[in-house]
Amino acid sequence: MTRVAPAPALAAQSATAVARPVPQNRRSRVRLRNIIAFALLAGPNIAILLIFTYRPLLLSFYYSMLQWNLGSSVARFIGFGNYVEWLGDPRTPTVVTTTAVFGLTTVGGGLVLGLLLALLLNQKLMGRGVARTVAFAPYVLSGIAVGMLWLYIFNPRYGLLSVFLDWIGVTSPEWYSTTPWALVMIIIVYLWKNMGYVALIYLAGLQAVPQDLRDAAAIDGASRFRTFWSVVFPLLGPVTFFLLITTMLSSLQSFDLIRAMTDGGPLGSTTTLMYQIYVEGFQTGRAGYASAAATILFIVLLVITAIQLKFVERKVHYS
Numbered sequence: 633m634t635r636v637a638p639a640p641a642l643a644a645q646s647a648t649a650v651a652r653p654v655p656q657n658r659r660s661r662v663r664l665r666n667i668i669a670f671a672l673l674a675g676p677n678i679a680i681l682l683i684f685t686y687r688p689l690l691l692s693f694y695y696s697m698l699q700w701n702l703g704s705s706v707a708r709f710i711g712f713g714n715y716v717e718w719l720g721d722p723r724t725p726t727v728v729t730t731t732a733v734f735g736l737t738t739v740g741g742g743l744v745l746g747l748l749l750a751l752l753l754n755q756k757l758m759g760r761g762v763a764r765t766v767a768f769a770p771y772v773l774s775g776i777a778v779g780m781l782w783l784y785i786f787n788p789r790y791g792l793l794s795v796f797l798d799w800i801g802v803t804s805p806e807w808y809s810t811t812p813w814a815l816v817m818i819i820i821v822y823l824w825k826n827m828g829y830v831a832l833i834y835l836a837g838l839q840a841v842p843q844d845l846r847d848a849a850a851i852d853g854a855s856r857f858r859t860f861w862s863v864v865f866p867l868l869g870p871v872t873f874f875l876l877i878t879t880m881l882s883s884l885q886s887f888d889l890i891r892a893m894t895d896g897g898p899l900g901s902t903t904t905l906m907y908q909i910y911v912e913g914f915q916t917g918r919a920g921y922a923s924a925a926a927t928i929l930f931i932v933l934l935v936i937t938a939i940q941l942k943f944v945e946r947k948v949h950y951s
Contacts, residue, residue, distance in 0.1 A: 692926050693927050695923035696923035696927045697711055697712070701918060702913060714923070723908075727900070727903055730901065734818070734886070738879070739876070739880050739883050742827060742883075745823060745830070746830025746875070749830075749831035750831040750834035750835040764832070764835070767832075768831070770824060770825045771829040775887075776888050778889065779889045780892055783893055786807040786817050787807075812901075815901055818889055818894060818902055821889055822886060825889070826879070830879065833874070834868065834875070845863050845867075846863060849862070872948075877937060877940055884904075884929065884933060887907060896911060906929060909929065
């Protein structure tokens with residue numbers, strides 16, 4: 633006769649079966665499969681980053697310690713000599729000032745103009761889709777092509793801008809050969825080219841703002857400006873933070889427009905740190921000195937990004 637185990641005994645047996653640990657060999661197989669899957673999926677991306685990003689970065693730092701001309705088979709180790717020379721170069725203050733002015737104006741102006749354009753494109757207008765495409769199109773165009781095109785527009789003799797200024801009774805400045813106006817010309821073209829990118833990102837953020845929040849503000853009697861400043865703009869904090877980082881990095885690494893329009897002139901007034909790296913590395917052939925300037929630019933970008941992540945992100949609300 634078969635004896636039936638009491639209910640408490642059955643419950644104890646079930647609990648023991650559930651709590652029984654997974655065999656060690658099975659856990660090892662699961663871990664091995666996860667490692668293989670990770671290697672297959674992330675391995676190529678990690679390899680590309682190591683080969684094309686971190687390896688050149690380390691090599692650039694190594695070359696900055698050498699007195700080496702591009703193409704030469706002989707190099708001499710000089711330690712931080714290139715850095716000391718760059719810091720003592722009388723052209724360095726001008727390069728740093730130009731880089732700072734260009735970066736601040738293009739980033740600040742780009743965010744403001746891009747936001748205004750996004751607010752306009754967010755309205756219910758006829759042909760809004762075409763307008764959005766037209767606004768974003770300059771961003772995907774070649775910087776060299778854009779620079780060559782705007783050279784004709786800024787030409788003080790027969791350019792389109794000169795014709796417009798003559799029509800309103802204003803003499804066109806000598807954009808190419810005068811010190812302040814050359815940098816102003818580069819900034820204007822840079823803003824025109826990249827404003828569509830900022831507007832597109834802001835437009836996505838505006839469309840993600842819940843309409844009921846705007847309706848509630850309107851019911852409370854808030855004006856459209858007050859609704860935007862107190863309700864909409866704080867919700868765009870993550871978008872603004874993202875654009876602040878990406879546009880700053882892009883601005884400080886700008887090269888193509890300067891190369892096409894002014895070639896760093898006149899008298900070096902449009903030579904940024906990025907363009908100085910190109911000149912020293914590929915025109916004068918001082919690869920070691922150019923690598924030192926590139927390392928300094930990398931450190932500047934790293935510090936700016938770290939400061940933004942530490943202090944600016946504290947004021948960003950993600951909910």
